[in-house]
Amino acid sequence: MKYKTEFDSSLANELAQKISDKTIVIGIMGLGYVGLPLAVALCRNNVNVVGFDIDQSKIDKINAGETYLKTVSSDAVDEIVKSGFFSATSDPSFAKDVDAIIMCVPTPLNKYREPDLSYVERTMQMALPYLKKGHIVSLESTTYPGTTDEIIRPLVDSTDLTAGEDVFLIYSPEREDPGNKDFTTSTTPKVVGGENPEALGLGCMLYELVVDQVVPVSSLSTAEAVKLTENIFRAVNISLVNELKVTYEKMGINxxxxxxxxxxxxxxxxxxxxxxxxxxxxxxxxxxxxxxxxxxxxxxxxxxxxxxxxxxxxxxxxxxxxxxxxxxxxxxxxxxxxxxxxxxxxxxxxxxxxxxxxxxxxxxxxxxxxxxxxxxxxxxxxxxxxxxxxxxxxxxxxxxxxxxxxxxxxxxxxxxxxxxxxxxxxxxxxxxxxxxxxxxxxxxxxxxxxx
CATH class of the missing domain: 3.40.50.720 (NAD(P)-binding Rossmann-like Domain)
Incomplete structure (x- = not known):
């Protein structure tokens, strides 16, 4: 699937130009196993990034050039802090000074094994007062098909802005594999879905700043379904081999x-x-x-x-x-x-x-x-x-x-x-x-x- 790089909307064209000349500023909300590697990869490609996390101890460590993850070295954190392309904060007002917001927050299950999207909702609500015309908003957290339309869009539309016209919504599932030395953030293809052709085009251009290959899909829900399918495939096959293990053990087979x-x-x-x-x-x-x-x-x-x-x-x-x-x-x-x-x-x-x-x-x-x-x-x-x-x-x-x-x-x-x-x-x-x-x-x- 091809995507647009020239748009009817002047707003989209302005954003596309910022992406092309790398003057765009990207805000990453959530500096954990997904957000911090993404920040490192972007900064190493000379893209300006503001990292946000509610945990002040993480912010203090990052700004001191230290890591709190085994999968991201202190040398890498120190490198991006000293590069001038990165800063970290726990103040959500950072959102008013960026052009794109990428949310990398947990989506666990509650005690009834139902989706808990409270982190996504709270993160978006923190950014909401600072949302402005021309923002790109991308969700990377794994979730069910329909989440961006059902959770993110209504929050954007509750302001005086309109999703699809003033704010461009993207879904691009994270594909981090901690500990995997063969594939990094940059070398793993990135699936991107947008709410309309403008959002899709901007999303693909945005992620091309950091990944070798983007894979555009036809809708937000399709992109949300891709990540679920990848991990359901693994879960089902692991369950099969676990069942075989138990069966073969009874037969004396390794x-x-x-x-x-x-x-x-x-x-x-x-x-x-x-x-x-x-x-x-x-x-x-x-x-x-x-x-x-x-x-x-x-x-x-x-x-x-x-x-x-x-x-x-x-x-x-x-x-x-x-x-x-x-x-x-x-x-x-x-x-x-x-x-x-x-x-x-x-x-x-x-x-x-x-x-x-x-x-x-x-x-x-x-x-x-x-x-x-x-x-x-x-x-x-x-x-x-x-x-x-x-x-x-x-x-x-x-x-x-x-x-x-x-x-x-x-x-x-x-x-x-x-x-x-x-x-x-x-x-x-x-x-x-x-x-x-x-x-x-x-x-x-x-x-x-x-x-």
Missing amino acids: IWEVIDAAKTKPFGFMPFYPGPGLGGHCIPIDPFYLTWKAREYGVATRFIELAGEINNTMPDYVIARLREALDDKLCKGIKRSKILLIGLAYKKNVDDTRESPALLILRKLREIGADVEFYDPYVASIPKTREYPELTGLKSVSEDEYKNGSFDAALICTDHDIIDYAQLFKTCELVVDTRNATKDVVDGREKIVWA
Whole structure:
């Protein structure tokens, strides 16, 4: 699909010129795992950026040239602060001095597993008093089809401005993959949807300032559906391989060997890998955004909901395997065992614990009465979460403590590359591996139980 770069509206043409000559100023609201990498990428392309976050401690760190994310280095933050292209603030009045507002805020589920768009609404309401003619407003947060039209547009229209004429609405889903060294913000194609041809054209031009390839789509809702589809695809396939893991375990077949052999087929197969459950800010959450919205249209998304059920049972399956292994190999119950969880982040080589199944496993083991600690070189202590307030502040054991400790069992939840897995076999009498992290360990393999 092609997009316009010349417009009937003088307002759109003025914005297009600002984008072309890089005099445009972009405001990014939300400086987390999505917003901060985007700010770095834009500034490195000599684009002026104002970053906004309600957390003043983050702003203070950024303006001091320091990072608070493992996935963005302090050197990168210091670089953009000193470049003159970047500033950070917690004052929402910044919005009056920018030409484009990009919102990168969380869209979690509430306790009823329904979409919680309060962050999106509050962020837009903070910008609303400073909205002006000629603003581009882009939402990057993952959400259900119709969100921009149903939430953002009415807020814009509640002012004396009109969406589509005075303010140009865009939806462009974030595609960050923390810890992925092969694809960056700039090298990952960017899907863009606009409310009309002018908005689409301006949105594509805007994102071409920072990404190698933009992918225009026909509507806002289509763009919103793209991100959901990407992550539902992953969630469904992960649930399939998790179910296969449980099935093959009963048959005495190693799922990891099966996948390694199957992926040698050069067509018709794509490898997905099992684990202790789903984590992260997207895959465990996004499918429920669509199932919730589908009910409005009287559609039952049975396949997606079944995938969610399977993935949600995996922490209990892992604990059951741990219980069996302790009984079979050590003749011990969980209550009488000292257990070390390896890895608390939701995926390897990052510090992000959002929706991590390891948190649920930790809680359940504590409730059972296990003497359980965790070791994660990326997570020094458990951050505050809505779901696990009682775990806030629990600290990781040190590297020396995990290497010299007398643990009965190690339960590998996250397969960080820098962990010395061979050492676990010396430290623990039993190693329960949910990630195939110990595949290269030679000595002591009789201690391994797969889960």
